[in-house]
Amino acid sequence: MKKAILVALDYKDEDDFAMSLSELKGLCKACDIEYTKVIIQSITPTKPYYMGKGKVNEVKRMIDDEEMVIVGEELTPLQVRNLTEELGLEVTDRTDLILRIFASRAKTKEAKLQVEIARLNYELPRLAGMHEGIYSQQGGSGFRGAGETQLEIDRRRIHHQIATAKKELARLKKERQIQRQRRMRNQEEVVCLVGYTNSGKSSLMNLYTQKKVSAQDMLFATLETSTRRIRLADKKYILLSDTVGFISHLPHHLIEAFLSTLEEVKEADLILMVIDCSAKYVQKQIDVTLDTLQQLGVNHTPILYVYNKEDLPHDDLLVTRDPHVFISVKNETHIEEMEEEILRLLAQDEERVAMVIPYNEGEVYNTLKQRVHIIEESFPEDGIHLIVEVTSYYKNKYAKYIKMPEN
Ligand SMILES: Nc1nc2c(ncn2[C@@H]2O[C@H](COP(=O)(O)OP(=O)(O)OP(=O)(O)O)[C@@H](O)[C@H]2O)c(=O)[nH]1
Ligand SMILES: [Mg+2]
Structure with missing residues (x-):
């Protein structure tokens, strides 16, 4: 050590x-x-x-x-x-x-590439200092010229490595997108577990799955998003995704690198924010998580605050955010209540609205067809007219196509 x-x-x-x-x-x-x-x-x-x-x-x-x-x-x-x-x-x-x-x-190819890119970006501006160190150790000004050339060579090498890694990553990302599209066509709702590192996301996921994901008492046990199809309260199938944990002041190179793994979160129908209620700085951890979500561009998705580890001592006067549940994954307490709450939130804000989509925006129509329940459609001259049932997520996302009821 x-x-x-x-x-x-x-x-x-x-x-x-x-x-x-x-x-x-x-x-x-x-x-x-x-x-x-x-x-x-x-x-x-x-x-x-x-x-x-x-x-x-x-x-x-x-x-x-x-x-x-x-x-x-x-x-x-x-x-x-x-x-x-x-x-x-x-x-x-x-x-x-x-x-x-x-x-x-990092275990998967994608995670390894992401970490590599972040590492190279971190090292790039530090190269000059490293070289100076090496050459001043060797002494003699005769090396200076050679050092500068070597620095240029190393810089170019790193730029090249970054470019190669990014290209490979883009290819993997496309594969992932195709998988996601396939999933969307199934119209199953996606629920994402997010939260501070070590809060218990993977442990919660493991309650539902045979094939365990790694859950350990260490920072950043999970680096890649994994998704499982699970059944809630014996009623409904959903897709549950586990994600990388957050930490305060996450280096910006890493945020960038991990954006693609977190893209799942952007498309989630519901976010379960897993919180370790026994953590000393629990409110700070919630703030950091909310900030990071905002940085990701996640603004409208409903959140269920899941205060985990209720079996451990915690502040009884904790100011909670709503909607919330207290659970213990370890002792499996209040899990049913959590499931009911998830079901309620998923169903809650479905609303019937009328939409008009211009013909030149066929993409929007295709997306809606895959993801929401269309009750009526007609095709008059001014665009595609729809009556749809949407959650508040889609209502916000496609607000500009919604036709206000005339009265
Ligand atoms: N006492 C107690 N410990 C728990 C509970 N849930 C999870 N833990 C422990 O908390 C630690 C972290 O759990 P993980 O599931 O790996 O946490 P995570 O949120 O996936 O962490 P990252 O992958 O690092 O983001 C493990 O040691 C778990 O056994 C709980 O309800 N009570
Ligand atoms: Mg984890």
Whole structure:
């Protein structure tokens, strides 16, 4: 196990800092790194060193047998270079830890490519610093020219790798789209499990499925979306999707990389937000999850808040969001209530509306035909006239085609 010194700057609000520090420790654990010292400074990040210059010297004096220094936020390439030079040992950051975890967990081709792209994008601006390090170690200005050329070569190589990986990813994505379209034609409703990492999404999924997905007490156990057809309350079949967990300050390269796995969420009829009600910073975790959903462009989909792990001690005065249920996947309590609530929400807001779709927007008509219940259709001159039964999701999505009733 590698030993490390952690450095964090405390300049945000109190909860935010406490949560991100405890997460940083969790990330270390997931990377098999033991932190021996935690150094906190109450200043905003400085451009050259992230921490203050005096703090750099202090950290330097504190180094015993540690092999690395880990900083609680993403460092700029300049900061990495300066700190490595001053401290004389490996310096890395929170983003790097998350990338390492993702890399070790990625199993499918798609997840591996996504992590690779994120990693390459992270490394690209850091190349220059790495080269300078190498060549200053070798000494002598004679290497400088050669170093610049090598840097150019490496940059080109990485750009090429990114392009190749993206191309391959696009191909896989298309396959996935075809699968999704096939599913849509079946008109089965899609319910997506989303939520903070370690909240219990995969465990909940496993209640219903023979073929288990990996559920473990570690950050980012799941990296890829998996979908299973399940039956709710002995009544209705739905498609349940498990997704990658969220975390605060998820590196933006990773968000980009994982957007395609999360596309399922965009098309969900209902989102089950799984929340670990025993987590110390439960409200923050909910906020981060809601923010991430917004970043994904998910705005209208109804959400059922599923407060999981009710078997563990939790704040009785927890301010809950509605609609909500409390469950324990572990003890299988209140699962039926949750199912009834899901069924109610799926059925709830079906509404009959009239629509007019211009003939040149046949795509919209085709989509509706696949996904909603069409009660009547006629084809007069001004467009396709439909009477349909839609959920609020589709009502919002196709609002501009809805014809207001005349009275
Ligand atoms: N006590 C208790 N533990 C639970 C419950 N549900 C899940 N867990 C535990 O919580 C941990 C995380 O569960 P997962 O299902 O892997 O969580 P996840 O949301 O899929 O996590 P990621 O894949 O990392 O996003 C595991 O150790 C589970 O055994 C519950 O109701 N009670
Ligand atoms: Mg999981």
